[in-house]
Amino acid sequence: MIEFGKLNTLTISNRRDNQIYLDGGELGEIALADKDVKGQVGDSLRVFVYIDGKNQTIATTVIPKAQADEVACLKVVSLSHAGAFLDWGLPKDLLLPFSEQKGKMVEGRSVLVRLFLDENNRIAASMLLDDFIQDEAFYYKDGQAVTLMIADETELGFKAVVDHKYWGVLYKNEIFQPLRRGQVVSGFIKKVRPDRKLDLILSQEKYGQKVDGTSEKILAVLEKHGGYIGLTDKSPPEMIYDTFAVSKKVFKQAIGGLYKQRRIVIEDNGIRLVGKD
Template sequence: MIELGKFNTLIVVSQRDNQYGLDGGELGEIELADKDAPDKLKVGDTIKAFVYIDGKNQTIATLQTPLAQVDQVAWLKCVSLSHAGAFLAWGLPKDLLLPFSEQKGKIVEGRSYLVRLFLDENNRIAATMMLDDFIQDQAFYYKDGQAVQLIIADETDLGFKAVVDHQYWGVLYKSETFQPLQKGQALTGYIKKVRPDNKLDLVLSQEKYGQKVDATSEKILAILAKRGGYVALTDKSAPEIIYDTFGVSKKVFKQAIGGLYKQRRIVIEEAGIRLVEQG
């Protein structure tokens, strides 16, 4: 079955000069819109193509890759405004419509917005800013430590709200996130915990806590050696400065220097930590 607004694996069933027809099943033959088809493409070959309905109400296929497919979330730039709504650049020649009814707040040409792609009543691809109508709060079948794809949605008092795999909401906590994050940013994250209410807590590093403390301890010793045996940082330093220096949270840093102090590898002074020379 052909899925409109998504990539489909299709068989070439006809060729007329440089034009190709693809088997669209119940939709009939679908024209391959691209002028630059793969070299030596012939009837019987299988290709992966994006299928959608164009402005002339024709079902066509393209080998070009849009920035998002139907049911996916993307950070797209508004390139023009019209009586129908706003138009967003999404990687295909015809811009994507964000109807007035699917907008939140004032849309400004040149700015980017977080949207989800969907099929309207005419099966044409459109965008919506009403993410809460589609993205679910509760997730199932995820496991702690599982890798997921994230898109940053909003900064909150707790941290950052993110879309997980285009389907679910999750939270990255400020106390565990120190690298700069921006709305619309796409990156790989991990499930820290599936809470009893099936909501998702997220992290950006898969490394286990104990392993991270050990790795940080080695990094602290290496940086101390490189800087003449002294670094002006303690467990009272700002989390952002600690992250900029060692790439870890303040909690991990405190555990690491505590362990090094007990091993008598460092001394903790009022304004910094100092390497102990080993006899």
């Protein structure tokens, strides 16, 4: 059975007039939109199948930026009387209807949307994520690896969509890298709370392990740069992250430990390896 708005594996049923036709089961033959695909009758192709605005069934080997039931950050490419149209990687842009919009639409700006099928199995986008994303998650375990889509920043940290289905929270004091809305990152379930809501974390590495690892990175960078780098515990967090991919707090702990071990000297404008004057 064909899954509209998703990838399907279909068999080539016919070739005529330089056109490939696929076996669509109950739908009959489906013409392949791509003209440069090679294949013989009986071959299988992995294709994306959807119904366009003219109610025509389309099959293509081009994989879009998102499929039905997925969350994606897509750019607004045009505005019309029907709504906004988004670039989703296919020749025909994706409709974001007025009824599914939040805030003012601006061409060139990216929006966070969830793709869905309407009553006619046509694929469209919605910015009303709470209509689709659930607060209570099931079948997850503490420590389980997941894919996260970063959503809104809050007082606690960041809301994130877990595996396109559930809301979770990344806490501010456990984020050691810059995040932006629409960014896709790997993460872990830190804890499944009693109310089935998800606490998330980007790394399972313990804080002490992170400090120790950063200490080794600092020593390696110092050796590479002749024993001196122009960073201290007073440097901007962005500079520290760009160099070592850790928070300023972790960096300060690491150089503090190295200083106590008499492996570095902390100067006004940088740090220096002991013995590298």
